[in-house]
Amino acid sequence: MIASPDRTPLPREFFDRPVLEVAPDLLGRLLVRDTPDGPIALRLTEVEAYDGQNDPGSHAYRGRTARNEVMFGAPGHVYVYFTYGMWFCMNLVCGPEGRASAVLLRAGEIVEGAELARVRRLSARNDKELAKGPARLATALDVDRSLNGTDACATGDTPLRILHGTQVDPAQVRSGPRTGVSGDGAVHPWRYWVADDPTVSPYRAHVPRRRRS
DNA sequence: CAGCGGATATTCT
DNA sequence: GAATATCCGCTGA
16 A cells, blocks of 8 residues: 655754755655645655755855855755746755755646646646746746745745655666756766656756857 | 747846 | 856747
8 A cells, every 4th residue: 555645844854964865865755835825735756956065056156145145054945046037946955054055846746736836837738747847846836036045844834845745765766967057067967856757857958058149 | 859049137257 | 248957839850
């Protein structure tokens, strides 16, 4: 028989570990977003690790700025950034504090509140596409800059929580190079996903944009 | 599915 | 001024 997902929150200690341990361990966990119309729950199927130390792909690589401030704070908090002029992406900060590591949440399966997610993701052709990609995931869950710095481990009234869910069998975890990361940051296989899961986003190598004429 | 161009604003140099 | 942890709509296979 299949155990039902554990709805208790992940403790902060879960995130107070090296990011390369936390990232694969997040697969299968449950992210719950409380909206005015009801909860949307997502089972994580794809993540990427970013280390604040010696990782040119990380927003924290060149030190502390106004944007990446949250990455330098306590583990278990949400780091939201705005990119390409249109999109938000969300991360969970990992420890130890001051190291500025985080896990980018890249894709997942909506397991509750799909009718609420569909309204925000009108271009999705089916439910597997609702959160297939980091900006799609943030859009589906109604995540924007206003949630930057939110504590995902807090108990009680929070707009966003991370729960135990059902841990993915380590034998089912795959890894490979990170998507859209350029140069030396692309060498590490720090993208993790659930094998054969239809909600995982397709891999795209980094392509520098051509200049506009 | 792959490959492309375009849209868009913030961030850092 | 240039780059960007992206997505969408289109074409073609």
